[in-house]
Amino acid sequence: MVEPFTQILIKNIGQNFSVERDVDFNPDEGEIIDSKSWVRIKAWIPNDDTLNHKKNSIDVSHKLLNHIIKLPNINYKYVSTNDWKNQKFDPIEIGKNLVILPTKDYENKYKNKKKIYLEPGLAFGTGHHPTTKMCIEELEKRIHVKDTVLDVGCGSGILMIAAQVLGASVSYGIDIDDDAINSAKNNIKIAGYEKDTFLANTKLSESNFPEKFDLVMANIASKVLIEISPELISFLNKKSTLIISGILGDKITDVTKSFEKSGGKVISIRSIDAWHVSIIKKDS
Numbered sequence: 001m002v003e004p005f006t007q008i009l010i011k012n013i014g015q016n017f018s019v020e021r022d023v024d025f026n027p028d029e030g031e032i033i034d035s036k037s038w039v040r041i042k043a044w045i046p047n048d049d050t051l052n053h054k055k056n057s058i059d060v061s062h063k064l065l066n067h068i069i070k071l072p073n074i075n076y077k078y079v080s081t082n083d084w085k086n087q088k089f090d091p092i093e094i095g096k097n098l099v100i101l102p103t104k105d106y107e108n109k110y111k112n113k114k115k116i117y118l119e120p121g122l123a124f125g126t127g128h129h130p131t132t133k134m135c136i137e138e139l140e141k142r143i144h145v146k147d148t149v150l151d152v153g154c155g156s157g158i159l160m161i162a163a164q165v166l167g168a169s170v171s172y173g174i175d176i177d178d179d180a181i182n183s184a185k186n187n188i189k190i191a192g193y194e195k196d197t198f199l200a201n202t203k204l205s206e207s208n209f210p211e212k213f214d215l216v217m218a219n220i221a222s223k224v225l226i227e228i229s230p231e232l233i234s235f236l237n238k239k240s241t242l243i244i245s246g247i248l249g250d251k252i253t254d255v256t257k258s259f260e261k262s263g264g265k266v267i268s269i270r271s272i273d274a275w276h277v278s279i280i281k282k283d284s
Contacts (some may be wrong), residue, residue, distance in 0.1 A: 004050065005071070007248065008061040009043055010052045010221070017043035017129070025266070039273070047078070051270055095140040096134055114165050117191060118158070130243040134270065134277035136162050139228050140277070142241050143168060143215055149195045150174075150213040150235060152228070153220035153246075157184030157197075164193040172209050174200045202233050212236070217243045222251040226258040233262045233282060240281040 009017050045054055055076070062074055091110065092100040099106075099113040107115070139159065143149070145167035151159045154173030163171045173194075175181050181201045181252055188197050200207050216235050218225060225232075225244055236242055242264065247255050256266050256278060265283040 004065060008058060008065075009041070011127060012057050012250075013043060013045055026243035035193050053180060074153060093136045098136060098140060098165070108168040116161055116165055118160075118187065122140065130272040131219050131247075131277065132158060134272060134275070135159055135217060135243055135245050138243050138277055138279060139163060139215070139217065140166060142243070148172075148210065150216045151207065152216065152218040152232065153224070154199065155180050155219075157187045157199075159193045159217050159219065160184065160197055160244070161193060163217075164191070164196055168196075169195050170198070172198045172200070172213070174202065174204055174207055174209070176203060178202070190275075196215075204228055209235075215241050215243070219245040222247050222255050225255050229255075229264070230262040231259040233259065233264050233280075236264075236280075236282040238282060238284055240282060243277065244279040244280060245275070247276040247278070249274050252278070 006017070025111060044049060052172060059074065062071065065071060067217055091106050093113070094100065097112075097114050098116065099110045100116045100118055101107075101110065102118070136159065139162055143166045146169040147163075147167070148167045149160070149163040149171040151157075151163070151171060151173040152263075154175045154176075157173060160171040160173045173183070173184055181199055184199055188194060188199075198209075200209070211234075211237050216232060218228075218232060225247065232242055232244075242259075243257065244259070252269060256269070259278075259280050260266065260283075263283050264280040267279040267281055269278045271277075
């Protein structure tokens with residue numbers, strides 16, 4: 001029942017949540033996770049004017065799901081902004097050579113890894129989320145030094161930061177959410193990549209970005225991916241790679257069909273916990 005409940009969260013709070021398991025597995029090595037194993041879902045809801053409405057909506061949907069299958073109770077806990085930003089988290093290793101760290105105290109332990117430093121509040125919603133994790137893994141496999149990168153729906157800027165750490169010459173990010181752009185600016189500044197990145201708070205169709213990129217990423221909702229699939233394909237040349245994610249359950253079929261109709265070729269699809277990431281090339 002992870003999929004329907006995470007859909008409830010997406011509807012109410014976007015992707016500000018993580019799905020965690022006590023047991024790790026590696027799908028690239030052919031390992032298969034036990035579908036009956038328990039998961040822990042943690043979500044962050046901003047304490048603003050929309051808090052009560054969002055909580056009520058989540059609670060009502062949870063009760064409806066409870067009629068189908070018995071679910072654990074939802075536990076709410078107030079966390080101050082200071083506690084949120086300074087919470088402790090263990091280093092998160094992603095892919096073969098990347099690690100997300102809370103501070104430079106871990107530098108010696110991971111001296112052979114490429115490091116991404118994030119404030120704990122940001123790491124909570126990024127390093128543990130299946131879509132972001134898979135995007136970074138695919139990025140690591142496919143990026144080349146000096147590549148130009150576009151991140152559509154850049155959110156916190158984590159994928160742009162990862163691209164720069166992995167050797168991109170420049171990364172462009174776009175998002176229609178003001179808070180996301182402000183968050184990305186702050187995180188990119190902390191990471192030290194202000195001179196190598198550009199951000200735009202606008203729709204993709206209204207951006208004045210370069211016409212082509214070596215690598216394009218879009219970790220956003222399936223509906224939006226379908227709507228902008230022609231635009232995303234238009235940013236590719238024959239050698240470019242497009243990484244799409246944020247796709248849940250059987251929506252992967254509709255999403256990949258839309259890209260094929262727009263002139264794309266599906267190279268691969270992989271999944272974690274019913275979330276999917278797909279690699280697209282321009283069909284020659």
